[in-house]
Amino acid sequence: MLFTADHEEPRRILQKFIAAEINPHVDEWEKAGIFPAHELFKKLGDLGFLGLNKPVEYGGQGLDYSYALMMAEELGAINCGGVPMAIGVQTDMATPALAKFGSDALRREFLAPAIAGDMVACIGVSEPGAGSDVAAIKTTARSDGDDYVITGGKMWITNGTQADWICLLCNTGDGPIHRNKSLICVPMNSKGVTIARKLDKMGMHSSDTAQIHFDEVRVPKRNRIGEEGLGFTYQMVQFQEERLWGAAACLKAHEGTIQETIEYTRNRKAFGKPLLDNQVIHFRLAELQTEVELLRALVYRAAEALVAGQDVTQLATMAKLRAGRLGRELPDACLQFWGGMGFMNETLVSRSYRDSRLTSIGGGADEVMLGILCKMMGTLPGKQ
Numbered sequence: 001m002l003f004t005a006d007h008e009e010p011r012r013i014l015q016k017f018i019a020a021e022i023n024p025h026v027d028e029w030e031k032a033g034i035f036p037a038h039e040l041f042k043k044l045g046d047l048g049f050l051g052l053n054k055p056v057e058y059g060g061q062g063l064d065y066s067y068a069l070m071m072a073e074e075l076g077a078i079n080c081g082g083v084p085m086a087i088g089v090q091t092d093m094a095t096p097a098l099a100k101f102g103s104d105a106l107r108r109e110f111l112a113p114a115i116a117g118d119m120v121a122c123i124g125v126s127e128p129g130a131g132s133d134v135a136a137i138k139t140t141a142r143s144d145g146d147d148y149v150i151t152g153g154k155m156w157i158t159n160g161t162q163a164d165w166i167c168l169l170c171n172t173g174d175g176p177i178h179r180n181k182s183l184i185c186v187p188m189n190s191k192g193v194t195i196a197r198k199l200d201k202m203g204m205h206s207s208d209t210a211q212i213h214f215d216e217v218r219v220p221k222r223n224r225i226g227e228e229g230l231g232f233t234y235q236m237v238q239f240q241e242e243r244l245w246g247a248a249a250c251l252k253a254h255e256g257t258i259q260e261t262i263e264y265t266r267n268r269k270a271f272g273k274p275l276l277d278n279q280v281i282h283f284r285l286a287e288l289q290t291e292v293e294l295l296r297a298l299v300y301r302a303a304e305a306l307v308a309g310q311d312v313t314q315l316a317t318m319a320k321l322r323a324g325r326l327g328r329e330l331p332d333a334c335l336q337f338w339g340g341m342g343f344m345n346e347t348l349v350s351r352s353y354r355d356s357r358l359t360s361i362g363g364g365a366d367e368v369m370l371g372i373l374c375k376m377m378g379t380l381p382g383k384q
């Protein structure tokens, strides 16, 4: 069984924290287009939530992945997608490779403060010219004695305007495109790093997203995670946790949307009866709840396999794909039952409609997930 009685206390603490320290501020942060990452992460770090499954030597709790999954699911109770995503970047997207493959010194310098909430992290993979095709990135780290000198640019970087360091994927050699990359921890206050712009988005408003330029940025080679040339492989491993996180974090959020829709349609009357009394509405909501439960079963199965040390590429990819599809279907179906109020920015269902759209794109688009699955199934043309 994935969850035991031991998960209950941290779950309860997190639920209380979200209710007291996050949800009361979400509307204000959504309006501001940013949330105070340092302030919030410090509080989460003090409670141990930024390193549940990270090594104890660096301040983590040393627990297995089921605790990280529990946290991802609970973050779905936050009244927006932006803040949970920013927390997920810190715990499950920018730091897993460093925790697994980084040197002791590098983990002390970057992982320990990220776990404590003293530093905000971001992950730099996508570029203006390469998102789905990760291997085609152009940012390059040139070797110069004991240093790398980095030139290029990253696009759509979550936490990018507030981050203290970036886990940067760049080319460190001229070899084959899957063997010429490295992940490097780059302090964001390094000379030559500039935030080109804070991006204006259709959703995820409380999360800051940046375009970042690197102009001859010098960092010591000891900032490289693991071996030179293995960055693409490390990033593919790191993506498994990112994708599973994305699927887990939407479960409670979708259930919240269903519950709000039940409440609204129960109270709203049309043609002399509550909207909810129309079979087309209550049947549809039951169908959507079933979809959430199906996705949850897949996510839990993938998490169990991860805890058991198995490769979860296929299951995590399927979960991310399904989460993306449901993220488009469920808020859209619910919003419809809110009528005009569903179209108003003041309702959570409209926020969910905007925010959930990202799941089909970020961390690898649906079509990229399908490509991975087809490769594993041996159904890509010429790949039998």
Ligand SMILES: Cc1cc2nc3c(=O)[nH]c(=O)nc-3n(C[C@H](O)[C@H](O)[C@H](O)COP(=O)(O)OP(=O)(O)OC[C@H]3O[C@@H](n4cnc5c(N)ncnc54)[C@H](O)[C@@H]3O)c2cc1C
Pocket: 089, 122, 123, 124, 125, 126, 129, 130, 131, 132, 133, 155, 156, 157, 158, 159, 201, 204, 209, 358, 361, 362, 363, 364, 365, 366, 367, 368, 371
């Ligand atoms: C709000 C937000 C936050 C993000 N945060 C981060 C972050 O923190 N760090 C980071 O590195 N990146 C981040 N991203 C980037 C995200 O991961 C990319 O946008 C995503 O991987 C898609 O890349 P792209 O936008 O370049 O799309 P493209 O590669 O240009 O693809 C466009 C579309 O083409 C289709 N497509 C692509 N390939 C294929 C194919 N082989 N077959 C069929 N169709 C295909 C898909 O529908 C895809 O959506 C973020 C993006 C957003 C919007």
